[in-house]
Amino acid sequence: xxxxxxxxxxxxxxxxxxxxxxxxxxxxxxxxxxxxxxxxxxxxxxxxxxxxxxxxxxxxxxxxxxxxxxxxxxxxxxxxxxxxxxxxxxxxxxxxxxxxxxxxxxxxxxxxxxxx
Amino acid sequence: xxxxxxxxxxxxxxxxxxxxxxxxxxxxxxxxxxxxxxxxxxxxxxxxxxxxxxxxxxxxxxxxxxxxxxxxxxxxxxxxxxxxxxxxxxxxxxxxxxxxxxxxxxxxxxxx
Numbered sequence: 461x462x463x464x465x466x467x468x469x470x471x472x473x474x475x476x477x478x479x480x481x482x483x484x485x486x487x488x489x490x491x492x493x494x495x496x497x498x499x500x501x502x503x504x505x506x507x508x509x510x511x512x513x514x515x516x517x518x519x520x521x522x523x524x525x526x527x528x529x530x531x532x533x534x535x536x537x538x539x540x541x542x543x544x545x546x547x548x549x550x551x552x553x554x555x556x557x558x559x560x561x562x563x564x565x566x567x568x569x570x571x572x573x574x575x576x
Numbered sequence: 577x578x579x580x581x582x583x584x585x586x587x588x589x590x591x592x593x594x595x596x597x598x599x600x601x602x603x604x605x606x607x608x609x610x611x612x613x614x615x616x617x618x619x620x621x622x623x624x625x626x627x628x629x630x631x632x633x634x635x636x637x638x639x640x641x642x643x644x645x646x647x648x649x650x651x652x653x654x655x656x657x658x659x660x661x662x663x664x665x666x667x668x669x670x671x672x673x674x675x676x677x678x679x680x681x682x683x684x685x686x687x688x
Contacts, residue, residue, distance in 0.1 A: 495678075502680050564610070565620075565675075
């Protein structure tokens, strides 16, 4: 059973361009979470999605950032008009449709965005 | 979710037990204690969780005090590959609309 897959693993963008990060959850998982980790800092929760629904976006910046998890295909984190401060590692995690009592999340290896 | 307090850093000699403490004095009755770790530049990894009983798996042991106000993660024989940031998190499992909230964790350095 493949783990959480994120791509691209590394992405370089110039200021003002758009960045799209993709996350394929583990098979059978329909809950996806996005986290951001700035250099030398901790993991910050951004958004929690279920299929076709945003459940909690309390950690998302108000502008330029959006996320979706369509019925088919991966979850997408989209950053418009990137700035240097967006340079970070973006981690995706997933959990099952019918979660066990553990409530654990399974993380991908992250996508590292560098804005020049 | 209840707030947790962890020491910012700890050192451990290779082969010795690493005991990582966590205080969660405001934990509520239905909140579990979870431990994750993040090895440099990798995605976080689940280690273990528990409610009130001590737990053990192939990676670690979790000791929770009787009043549940604190816990200790034990790596019985630390190796260099256990060098990582360890996060203690308390939450209600699978509560609708909630996600894991990470604090600053403890940076464990294992040396030979």
